[in-house]
Structure formats: structure tokens, C-alpha cells
Amino acid sequence: MTRFARYALCATLPLLSACNGQPGDYPSLLPMDQLLAEPELPAANIDPAVASDTARSRADDLGARADALRGPVIEPDLRRRIEGTEG
Numbered sequence: 001m002t003r004f005a006r007y008a009l010c011a012t013l014p015l016l017s018a019c020n021g022q023p024g025d026y027p028s029l030l031p032m033d034q035l036l037a038e039p040e041l042p043a044a045n046i047d048p049a050v051a052s053d054t055a056r057s058r059a060d061d062l063g064a065r066a067d068a069l070r071g072p073v074i075e076p077d078l079r080r081r082i083e084g085t086e087g
Contacts, residue, residue, distance in 0.1 A: 074082070 072079075
């Protein structure tokens, strides 16, 4: 066997093993119609009244939390100490 034949054999073996028909790491190809189609969403089995009540209670909880955070950033005792050292 010549040197060229050995190189040719070494080059073709990986190519032949890649053509064995088994799916590898690559995803299967899909037609463009299927790729561009709108997704089918499952039907929503949520009662609108329950969803509205849940959203309203969550909004009220978030509003109460925001009101609690609106307090002074610097505590009154610390503010007095700062004002006392400013001169």
C-alpha cells in the first residue's frame, strides 16, 4: 500500500463513520412551515374571577410593602448624631 493510499484511507474512514444513519448531536431538520407556525398553546383553565382576586391581593401586598419602604432612610438617632457633629 502506498503512502497516498494510507492517507486516503485515513481520511475516508471518519467520513464513512459519520454516514451511518444514526442521529448525532445535530437536531433533526424541520420544514419552514412548521418552524414559522404559531405555537399551539394549551387551553387556560383559570377562572377570571379567581385570577382577578389573586392579582388584586398581590397588588395590595406589594403596595403595603412599598409603603413600609417609604420610611426614612437614616434612623432618627443616627440623624441626631450626624447633625450634632456637623457643628
